[in-house]
Amino acid sequence: MVKRSHGVFFLLSALLLAGCSQQRPTGTAPEAAVRPSHVMQVRVPVGSTREQVEAMYGAPALMFDAAEGYAVLGLSDAQASGSGLRALNLAGTPESNLNAFSADTMATMQGRSVWIQGDFGTWTAEGRSVWIQGQYGLIPENTTNFQTIRLEQAHSLAPKLGAGVKVAVIDTGVDVDHPAFAGSLAPASEWRDFYAADNNPDEEGVLGEGGYGHGTGVAGIVLQVAPKATILPLRVLGPDGSGDVLHVAQAIDWAVARGAKVINLSLGSTERSAVVQEAIKRATEKHNVLVVASAGNDNRASISYPAYDMAAGPSGERSLSVGSLDTSWNKSSFSNYHANLELNAPGESVYSPAPDGMMAAWSGTSMSAPMVAGGLALALGQGVRVPLKDVTKKMAETGFDVYNNGQNQPYKDKLGKKGLLNLAAFLRDVL
Ligand SMILES: [Ca+2]
Ligand SMILES: [Ca+2]
Known part of the structure; x- marks a missing residue:
């Protein structure tokens, strides 16, 4: 099976914050994860x-x-x-089953040194504190990305900022001690690491290698869009960024059972998994959970699973497949495209927390999906006046029309109905 990856760090620097530790679950003896072939x-x-x-x-x-x-x-x-x-x-x-899924990191970066010295002088010199004790301020480096999706207007339209909405991040785990997540995580009793068969979904790995930091970055993007949402961290991908069908499906069921209203899947496979699709179908159809998946970073005329099956069919409602555009509305060079792609969000140089109290910039459709998931959390936190089954469709329909942009002509009708997430128009339509 071809592994795909949807996001990679290419820049990192320290963010100095007063730390605030999350209580970790203690105790149970480690068990080996069950991994049938x-x-x-x-x-x-x-x-x-x-x-x-x-x-x-x-x-x-x-x-x-x-x-x-x-x-x-x-x-x-x-x-x-x-x-x-x-x-x-x-x-x-x-x-x-084994290693069928992979975090959506940019494959072109694999095997290269991905760390570039960043200019974070403004962070400390100006005393900017992005997250302290759950309080939130926009990361200045993300201003253009977030202006593109009208985030500031969205926060005015949905001033509850996603409060009360649990968003499951099914990924490489989350640095649960990062100050960015203080006060924003679901109770530790709800956490799960399916990859290692324990109750601590903390990321494991080496900074700059494999998928380490991916889930932390994804969770941080959800919270930048919906600062008062609750993150449910579920680990299914190992340090190399790959993970099993079984664990992805188990995590989806787990998230539903613990009251997640939105599930983010910044991961994909070249092959359809019936087991994962059935889990998504249960989540969306039986439990009204909204599921978002990234489209993949291969610049291919097809998108990865499970995103591929989100445009129509059993899981078509209450789900969105998400690709990446740049802030000029051009398709990102890496982003996959297909008639089944429903929406895009900026996925280039998106700044977000990284493990060990760090901050990093990432690119990939993995970064686009959590902008959409966060946008759904804004709507749900405020309370939508339209049927829940229409919410994802309306998000796709209220997007900016990217086909007027000449550079997107080769991808006509393959970047979604309109193309680019417009949170302000979406929220005006559903609230
Ligand atoms: Ca663990
Ligand atoms: Ca859909």
């Missing part, structure tokens, strides 16, 4: 038990909900083969 969703009879299902199929039910009528089985290579499936009396197609 294949997974497959099966229907189960209402009222059946997990033990009955496992006995029936001779395979572990790694996800199971009799009320919803499904289980996800973990299968070995042998079990997933034709004869193995017949022996288990399983009809259907198992899918590869």
Whole structure:
């Protein structure tokens, strides 16, 4: 499977802030994450038990909900083969589980030194404090990016700033001790690290390598757009930025069960995962959760999954596929495009928190998706007057029309109905 990546740091410097530590969960002995080579969703009879299902199929039910009528089985290579499936009396197609998904970082940056000395003199020289004790101020370096999506007007239109809205960030984890997130995280009892099978979704890795810092950056962008939203940090991607189908699907169910109203997926795969699509369908259709996914950074005439399936079909409502434009409304050179792409937001040189109390600038459709997720949180926090199922469609329809821009002509009708997120027009339409 081709791994894709949707965002990379290319600039970093220290941000000096008075720290405020989040209580970490303590305690349970580490367990090894369950990582079968294949997974497959099966229907189960209402009222059946997990033990009955496992006995029936001779395979572990790694996800199971009799009320919803499904289980996800973990299968070995042998079990997933034709004869193995017949022996288990399983009809259907198992899918590869391991490392199917990847954080959407820019592939072109891989294997290179991505740190560039940044000019952050203004931060400390002018005494600018961006986040202290949950108070918020715009990061000056993001001014143009946020003017592009009319964020200032949006904050006037939705002065609750996303309060009461839980946004799940399913990613490489989040630096839960970063001062940027003080007062903004869901209770630690709701956190989960599916990758390492523990309750601490803190990022692990080395600054500048792989996907380390990706989720922290994504969560920080959500909070810049919706400063009073609550972040639910869920770790499914490892230090290299890749992660399993099973963990992504488990995290989606987990987020729904803990009351997330918006789920951000700045990750993708070149192949459709039925298990992940079913989890998204449960979230959107059964639980009215809005799901956002990034389109990928390969400059391809196709977008990655699960974004690909968000334009129409079962998960079409209550979901958005998101690509990247620059602040001149040109398609970003890396951003994927396709008739199934619904919307874009700026995804170049977006500044956001990085692990260890740092700040970094990132590029990628990974940075665009959380602007959309944050915008949805603004609307939900204020209370929408339109049916929830129409909210994502209206966000796409109220965008700026990017096709007047000549440079986008090669991508006609492949950058969404209009193209560029316009938070002010969106909020005027739905509030
Ligand atoms: Ca952990
Ligand atoms: Ca959609």
